[in-house]
Amino acid sequence: MRIGELASATGVSVRSLRYYENQGFLSPERSVSGQRIYGPESVQRVELIQRLFDAGLCSKAMTDILPFIADPRPRAAALEARLLKERERLSNDIAKIERSRESLDQLISEMGRFST
Amino acid sequence: MRIGELASATGVSVRSLRYYENQGFLSPERSVSGQRIYGPESVQRVELIQRLFDAGLCSKAMTDILPFIADPRPRAAALEARLLKERERLSNDIAKIERSRESLDQLISEMGRFST
DNA sequence: GTAGGACCTGACACCAATGTGAGGGGCAAG
DNA sequence: CTTGCCCCTCACATTGGTGTCAGGTCCTAC
Numbered sequence: 687m688r689i690g691e692l693a694s695a696t697g698v699s700v701r702s703l704r705y706y707e708n709q710g711f712l713s714p715e716r717s718v719s720g721q722r723i724y725g726p727e728s729v730q731r732v733e734l735i736q737r738l739f740d741a742g743l744c745s746k747a748m749t750d751i752l753p754f755i756a757d758p759r760p761r762a763a764a765l766e767a768r769l770l771k772e773r774e775r776l777s778n779d780i781a782k783i784e785r786s787r788e789s790l791d792q793l794i795s796e797m798g799r800f801s802t
Numbered sequence: 803m804r805i806g807e808l809a810s811a812t813g814v815s816v817r818s819l820r821y822y823e824n825q826g827f828l829s830p831e832r833s834v835s836g837q838r839i840y841g842p843e844s845v846q847r848v849e850l851i852q853r854l855f856d857a858g859l860c861s862k863a864m865t866d867i868l869p870f871i872a873d874p875r876p877r878a879a880a881l882e883a884r885l886l887k888e889r890e891r892l893s894n895d896i897a898k899i900e901r902s903r904e905s906l907d908q909l910i911s912e913m914g915r916f917s918t
Numbered sequence: 919g920t921a922g923g924a925c926c927t928g929a930c931a932c933c934a935a936t937g938t939g940a941g942g943g944g945c946a947a948g
Numbered sequence: 949c950t951t952g953c954c955c956c957t958c959a960c961a962t963t964g965g966t967g968t969c970a971g972g973t974c975c976t977a978c
Contacts, residue, residue, distance in 0.1 A: 690954060700955090701936060719944055721955055741909055742902030744934070762913060769910050776903045780896055786858030787892045793857055794885050797878060806924060816925090817966055835974055837925060861964070 687724045689714075696732040703732070709745050711735055711752060742776050803840045805830075812848040819848070825861045827851055827868060858892050 693700045706712045707722070712731060714722040734755070738748050747768075754765040809816045822828045823838070828847060830838040850871070854864050863884075870881040 688955075699936070701938085704957095705935070717944095719955085720957095721944075737905065737909060739935090740902065741906035742899060743906075746934090766910060766913055769906065769913075773903060773906050773910070776899055776906065780899050780903070783858060783892055783896050783899070786856060787889060787896070789853065790857035790859075790885060790889050790892065793853060794882060794889070797882055797885075804925075815966070817968085820927095821965065833974095835925090836927095837974075855965090 687726065687728070689722045689724070692724045692728055692732065695729050696736070698732055698736065706732070706735060710749060711745075741772070743772055747772055803842065803844070805838045805840070808840045808844055808848065811845050812852070814848055814852065822848070822851060826865060827861075857888070859888055863888055 687695075689700050689703055692698075693703055703712065703722075707714065712724075712728065712735075714724045714728070717723055735748065735752075738751065743751070751765065751768055754768070803811075805816050805819055808814075809819055819828065819838075823830065828840075828844065828851075830840045830844070833839055851864065851868075854867065859867070867881065867884055870884070
């Protein structure tokens with residue numbers, strides 16, 4: 687499978703597939719002329735990558751996490767810990783925006799008293 | 803008051819004060835030699851700008867909003883509408899991250915079934 | 919007048935994933 | 949062999965507030 691076919695099979699842009707390779711998430715074979723050749727398992731792989739992006743992980747986090755996935759069981763605890771750390775980051779992000787929203791509510795309630 | 807003094811009075815960096823001017827949030831006088839000269843009301847002004855940043859507004863939004871603040875009353879309704887729009891944006895941001903967190907929870911609960 | 923600190927402008931760095939374009943090679947069907 | 953589409957690499961743009969240089973100028977105290 688060449689890159690365009692994988693792109694349409696997964697809905698991910700060709701550009702992004704090349705980026706994933708650059709980040710080390712995919713390692714396709716190359717044809718003699720240098721074209722990327724992907725096996726059928728790459729579809730699942732790309733879908734997993736997409737799920738991780740949807741889950742709010744950045745490339746850097748995925749670099750940590752992807753090697754653990756599909757490894758034998760002993761790593762499961764470390765993997766879960768890493769994912770929980772990401773979960774905590776998301777919760778912190780939410781809390782931060784909630785604080786911003788409270789600040790904004792305060793400003794709205796003060797309206798009419800500005801004089802600067 | 804020169805820029806360094808305003809910076810220490812407000813806790814905002816000199817770099818940021820110059821940026822605020824560039825964005826049109828502040829319009830200090832200039833001395834003959836070109837140095838920025840701020841009046842004492844600038845302290846309040848900078849504090850308001852900081853409050854808006856804390857409230858999660860971006861410079862672009864503040865460009866819309868600042869001219870209304872300190873204007874006579876008739877604009878109050880438009881100003882409030884604008885701030886409520888920003889509030890909605892924050893709520894949307896929160897919802898988006900919450901969805902990411904749910905995706906992550908789903909992934910965590912699936913752990914052990916990965917094979918790619 | 920000189921030292922040293924405060925100030926000036928302009929510009930690059932950061933973070934992250936993706937879009938986009940240039941310039942060129944590969945491949946299959948007619 | 950040509951046409952046309954797919955692929956290749958390299959590289960710049962995007963977003964935004966701030967940090968941080970570099971290379972100069974200004975101001976104040978001595």
